[in-house]
Each structure stands twice: as C-alpha cells, then as structure tokens.
Amino acid sequence: MTKEEIENGTADMEIDQREPLNGERSELNAVPDDFNANYLKVYYGKLFPHADIFKWMSYGNDGKHPGCDESYFGRREFSFTLDNDIYLRFQSFNSASKLENSIKEKCPFKVDIGPVYSVDPAKRHAYAQSGNNVFTPVEKELVFDIDMTDYDDVRYCCSGADVCLKCWTLMTIAIKVIDPALRDDFGFNHILWVYSGRRGVHCWVCDAKARRLTNEQRSSIAEYFRVYKGNENSQKKVSLISSALHPFLLRSYKVLEEFFEGNLLSNQSLFSTEERYEKILEMIPDESITSELRGKWQDNKKSSISKENINVDRWKHVKKILKSGKQKPQGLGKCVEEIVFSFSYPRLDMEVSKHMNHLLKAPFCIHPKTGRVCVPIDPNRCEEFDPTAVPTLSKLLEEINMGGLGTDDDEWDRTSLGKSIRFFRSSFLQPLLKSCKEEIENSYNAKLQHSKTSLTW
Amino acid sequence: MEIIGSQRKPVHIDVVPTLPLYRSAPPLEVRLEDFELYAMDRLRVLKGIADGLSRGKKSEEMKNLADHLWKANMRHLDASEVVNKDIISHFVLRLVYSRTEDLRKWFLSMETNLFRYRLLFERPEAQRALMAEFDLPYRAASNAELESVKEGLKQVAQSFGQPLAADVIFYKVPFEEVPELVAGRRVFIHKGYAYVAMNQVVSLVATQFRSHLSKALILTNRKWTSTIREQEKDRLTPIVEALCSSYLGPDYSQPREFAEISIKDIDQIAKSSFPLCMRHLFEKLREDHHLKHGGRMQLGLFLKGVGLKLEDALAFWKAEFSQRVGSERFDKEYAYSIRHNYGREGKRTDYTPYSCQKIITSAPGVGDHHGCPYRHFSEENLRAALGKMGLSNRAVEDVMDKVRNRHYQLACTLTFEAVHGTSCDAGINHPNQYFSDSQKVLQSKNQSTV
DSSP: OOHHHHHTTGGGGGGOOOOOSSTTOOTTTOOOSOOOHHHHHHIIIIISOHHHHHHHHHTTOSSSSTTOOTTTGGGEEEEEEOGGGOEEEEEOOSSHHHHHHHHHHHOOSEEEEEEEESSOGGGHHHHHTTSSOOOOEEEOOEEEEEEGGGGGGGOOSOOTTOOOHHHHHHHHHHHHHHHHIIIIITOOOOEEEEEOSSSEEEEEEOOHHHHTOOHHHHHHHHHHHOOBOOOTTOSOOBOOOSSOOOHHHHHHHHHHHHHIIIIIHHHTTTTSSHHHHHHHHTTOOOHHHHHHHHHHHHHHTTSOOOHHHHHHHHHHHHHHHHHSOSSOOTTOTTHHHHHHHHHHSOOBOHHHHHOTTOOEEOTTOBOTTTOBBOOEEOGGGGGGOOGGGSOBHHHHHHHHHHHOSOOSTTGGGGSTHHHHHHHIIIIIIHHHHHHHHHHHHHHHHHHHHHHHHHHOO | OEEESSOOOOOOOOOOOSSOOOOSOOSOEEEHHHHHHHHHHHHHHHHHHHHHHHTTOOHHHHHHHHHHHHHHHSOOSSTTHHHHHHHHHHHHHHHHHTSSHHHHHHHHHHHHHHHHHHHHHSOHHHHHHHHHHTTOOOEEOOHHHHHHHHHHHHHHHHHTTOOOOTTOOEEEEEGGGOHHHHHTTOSEEETTEEEEEHHHHHHHHHHHHHHHHHHHHHHHHHHIIIIIHHHTTTTHHHHHHHHHHHHHOOOOOOOOOSSOOOTTTHHHHHHHHOOHHHHHHHHHHHHHSOOOHHHHHHHHHHHHHHTOOHHHHHHHHHHHHHHHHOHHHIIIIIHHHHHHHTTOSTTOOOOOOOOHHHHHTOOOOTTOOOSOHHHHSOHHHHHHHHHHTTOOHHHHHHHHHHHHTTOHHHHHHHHHHHHHTSOOTTOOOOHHHHHHHHHHHHHHHHHHHO
C-alpha cells in the first residue's frame, strides 16, 4: 500500500477477502475483477498516458518552433462519457495539464476524440451567431472501425459480444488486408491500430494528408475497401465481376485464401454440418453442381473421415468442381473467390470512416464491459495478438500494488501496460512527431521565402 | 466585351488554347449584327445536340454529330475570326440563357456536352493544356513509371472488361482528386497516386467545366437583372429576349375540335398534345421518313384514335415514306397495312389503339422507336426528351424518381401535369386519353383567354 492510496481512499480494495485466482497472488495484492470509478481513478492517476496523448494530438504544435500553431490543440474536440451515462461533448483544452486534470477529475468511463475545428469548440456558440458558419471541422484522422458482430453470420464459435482466438482471426485478416493497402496504395505512413477493448479493432491514419481529407474523399476510400454489400434480406452479398479482379482485391485474395484454407475452414468447421454447408451451397448459382455436392456429402456421413479433415476435403470438392470448367455458365467464374471473400474479407463500418465529425474512442481507454485496456496492435505481428491476454484494469492495479513504493513517474513501466506504451511511442508517436516537425519547419521556411521574394520588388 | 456600331477595329487576342474555356468575357469588340448572328449559329449547334440526345443517339454518334454541327455552323470566312465567333457566341447565349433556371439548366447541359465532344477530338497536348487551365495539373506518367505499374494497370483494365490498349496515356493524379474513380476501384493506385486513363480524365475536365459555367451563369443573371437589362433596353435587350423565345417555337392559340385533326395541324398538335411516346415516333418519322413495323402500328393506331381519317392517314404516311422509298413502293407495300389498321382489309377488324400497358410491355429492338420512353429510354436520353418538352428541373427529378421505381404511367402523368399546368387525377393509362385530356385543357384555356 502506498501512502497515496491510503490518503485517497483506494486502499479499501486490498482488504477484500475474495479467492485469489492463481496461487501466486497474495491476498494483499489481489484486486477483484471489476470496473468502477475507484479503479479508474487510480488508472487515470498513474497509468493513463496523458502526456503521450497530448503530444500526439498536438501534431508537433508544442510552441517550440515559431511555425507552430498554438491554437491547434485547443481546437480539438474531446467527449467524455461519465458514470450513469452522462455525456459531455465539445470538451476542449488548451494545454496538456488542462486535459490531464479534467480527466483525473471527471474520471470518464470513456474518452472520445473528435475533429479539430476551425475555432475552439467551447466557443462555438459565439461563432454560430455570425451566420457564416465558421464553426466547422478542419482536420480529423482517417479512421476505421471493424467490429466482430458484423461477422456473426460467418462465425460459429461465438456470437454477439463474445470473442475468442478462433474468430479473432477475422480481425487479423482485416489488419493484413487494410494496412498494406493504406501504405502501398494510398501512401499513408502514420497508422495506429488499436484493440477496441472487446470485440474489434480501430485504425487511426494520422498523416497530415489524411487529416485534411474531405468527407467525400474519406467516403471514396471506404468504398474502395468495401466488398460486402447487403443485409439479411439479400441473397448474394458479395458480388465480384466475372472477368477479373482489381489489383487490390487480387492482392487481398492471397491473404484471404491463406487464412480461409489454413485457419477458418477448420476452426469454424465451415462444412461439418448440413446447416453449415448449405449456407455455402446457397452461394453457388448452379443447381446441378449443388446437388452433386450435396449428394456426395450426404453419402460421406457414413464414411470414416475424421472431423478435422472433413472441412478441408469438402472445400477441395467445391473448388475442384467450380474450377473444372465442366459447365461454365455465367455467374460461376468467380464463385470460389466470392465464397472466400464472404467468409473472410474485412467488413468496415462505413459511417465511421466517412464523416469528419465522427467521435472515436481514444486509445488506452478501458472498456467498461471487459475491463480491458484499448492497447495498440502491431500490424506486423498481428497474428500474435491475443485479445484474451490483454491487460485488464484489475490486473494492472494488482501489478501496481505488487510494485510497492516507487516514484510516481513511469509507474506504468513496471506493469503490463509498459510494453504497449513503449510500442506506441517508438513505432507510432516518435516517427509521427518527427514528420510533423519537419512539415512545420518546411512550411514556415517556405512562407519566409515567399514573403522575402514578394518584398524584393 | 464591347459592342460597337458598324465600324470594326482589328483586335489583339492573347494566345488561347484551341478550346476556349469562357472564363471571362475577353476584351473583344463585336458588331451589333454579329452579336445576334453568331449567337443564332451557336444555338443551332446546341439545339442539334439536344435533338441528338433526345433521339437516343449513342456516344460515338453524338461525338460525330457535334463535330459536324460545329463545322457546319461555326465557320467564319476569316480564319482568325473563328475563335472570336466561338467566344462571342457563347457569351451572348450566356446572357440569353441565364435568365431563368430552366434556361440555365438547358444551356449548362448542352454547353457541357458540346465541350466534352470537342475535347475528345483534341490532340493530347491540347487536352493537357486544358487540364492545366482547370488547375488539374495532371502529369502524364513517364514511360519508366508506367513500366513499374504496368501489371497493375493491366489488371485494372481487365477488371472492367477493357483490355489495355498499347499506347494509352495515363495521368498520375493524387488520389484525393478523383474520389469517384477510387470509390469504384476504376483506377490503379500506388503510393497515393491514381493512374487515370485519358478517357477518364476527359470526364473530370468536363465536370470542372460544368461547375465553373454553372457559377458563372448565376453571376451573369445577377448582372443582367441588376444593370445590363436596363442599360441595354434599347439595344441588346430586345435581341436577347427574342433569341430565347424564337427557340421555343410559336404559341398554339387556335381553338380546335378535338374529335378530328387534319394533317396540316398535325405538327403543332404533336408538340402540344401527344404523349412522349407518340411524339418521339412522330419526330422520328419526320426525320427519317420511315418507321419500322412496331412504330407504324403504335403511331398509326394512335393517330386513328385521335381522329385522323383514313384518307388523311394515307396521305400523311405517303408524304413521309415516299421521300424514302418512293410513292410506288409505298402504295405497294405500306398502304395495305394502313387500310388494314382501319378495318378496310382482310378480317375487317377495327383495330384499337394500344394502351399504355401494351406499349410498356413491348420490346423495341435495334432501329425501333416504339415502346414507352419512360421504360425504354436511357436516363440521359429521357432527361433530354423531358427537357425538350419544357419540364423544369424539379419536374424532371420527380418524373425520374417515378421511373426509377418503375411507375412509368405515373411518370407520364407527372409529365402531363407539368406540361399542362393542371393536375391529372385519373392518371394516364392510354396515349389517346393523354391526347384528349390535353386537348380539353388547351381548349378550356383558350376559351378563358378569349
């Protein structure tokens, strides 16, 4: 117990008599799994990386260079969701300490980040009076939100809010498809992938070019990524042109096929029951082929093929017959690809990406329903990411307790959060800030140059 | 632009690219006579384009038509004056067509089409110069660049079924500037740049042209109403106002019995009271002096229903067809079936004119003009046809909305209402009903104004 904990009343949790969950935890340090304002207060007090968030959101405008825009950070909207669902929008702060103090004081259950506006959001009403509509978003990161519930029709291991390692593959696939496209196709460099805390991932594209995109341009990027169109009512939801695929889809297909055949087939047991294989047969618009397959598989029930191989085998049958060219009527040309796309291609929430004024949860928040931290994900090692091993609020507090007395700074470094914060800084924040500073310098110098030349005559 | 009396001074023009962009009225001097004449020549070109579109001509045909119209009307004896004529005529028509929303819409549409067709005929260097004018500083991708993305370009072309031609020019454009192409995955993108093919660029340029002109027309209208119209009331204003109404055609003002029509009135009646399907057939017949079987049946029976007597019908069809096939062949091959329609041959059944339902479910093929335009025309051609009938922007959108929802008869009803300015509660379900309702409305209007 630290002095501080006794003073602010958070020492209470340590007296709890709950059963320790594993032998190594001593009762002194055990923290019951829970999410509440007291825990959060400690989290915001010691662990949440306020300074890093500030540095990020300043994009180099920290006042150290004459070219800095000192109003920049203050024009960013934050929103806080408090206990009992009180929602505070248009929060803005003109310094790091103001942001930090407000979070520590209000202890929001969720912090969202909105756009940078033309003027300080807190003063928006004053500007609305003038009628020129000068209160408007001017910058916002390009963001993507991928949620597991959008895949409920193609995952059998879990449904709804649940997530396990088997279906998490779908998120891995999403990152492996979208991330290279953002870098190679669109030329973006400063990309942050974040675990959403429960069942999905968020992507923040922070290049200056991305932040200045209009709604129409954001929309076009989202559409570029969209393949799945439809709802419960439409029959075929992925419809690829029969002739050939766009290079982006071709490249993505390599990833999809690898995971579909190497992972999803077996982990989701896509062909193991009649109900499941019928779902796939529905996607084949040729009666003679589907009856042939059906016949084959109904017979197979009696044979002794092991459960693991049944999915792989049946998929082999499907591929063979569709690619055989025996009957090649219209509509079968890309059927195999359509099936693979349906089961694995990323499903983005279009609305999140299209609008500049969309508010998205800040990284390093804690998800109220799971207690897990929204930690960054390394896209280069996303296959290793395990959502079930992400640090929880209670675990972190335990780790703080175990640490005993120490300096106030860098307490996070001695917890499981340390790895995440270090990764955030080294692979995202530092390169981003370096690039921002260069840009500020260059544009400042360009302005100087311009005013010099325009004064010379 | 300065309008002067009869003297002419030689004028110095700055170098302009081959296609003028009409950004601002240049400092030219124009004779009063030329003011009107140039405008009328250009109007013939625009009207020709409008006609071509409403008759359903395809892109390639339209391109050639526009070229032909331009060469036929916009020439000038003095080669150096050709560009002046182009610019002057455009600006004069701007005055004429900025004055109401319908006029602006029509002018914007036809000028943009004209621009697009002319752009397609330009040499690549000229096209690039034009792109630069619109702040579309697209750089043509170098051969080295193309080599490195060749595979991707091929795949993209294949993805919309058009194999890559050998020497297609590609432009390297920041992807932000071509959102529609990105959204549709119709371009290859690499490191933030989209590789846009020449024909895709032309569309972009035309879109820019249109948006500039649209804003300019609003400004012109303001200037016209606030200063020019009054200032010029003795000189230019009467010319401007006359140019506009002479295009729309004469008023129909004679009271008629609707039970019978005679062939001398048929052109006016077609314009005022025929539903779009019959109007289209009629105009095609006038233009081509021929109609295929489906069209002859649909129009012929309609005319019978409208009150055209057999003798008049024979004379009417003969007058048209003999220009194409000669009167002997008409008598031999076509007169019989007209008499047949009127029940004077064969079974002697008096055939009834087709209802909307029958017309909508017909299947016009190549070279046919029958059927229901609301069903069978492309959106572009239908819009042009409706515009030609005088529908406002708002009305066209309402009609198109019905069409999209496949309510073709409702679309025709809305057209009727827009054209006649009255409501048609019963709805149109027969072309002859359209005609008789129309005649009723017109008759009552004329009676009340007498």
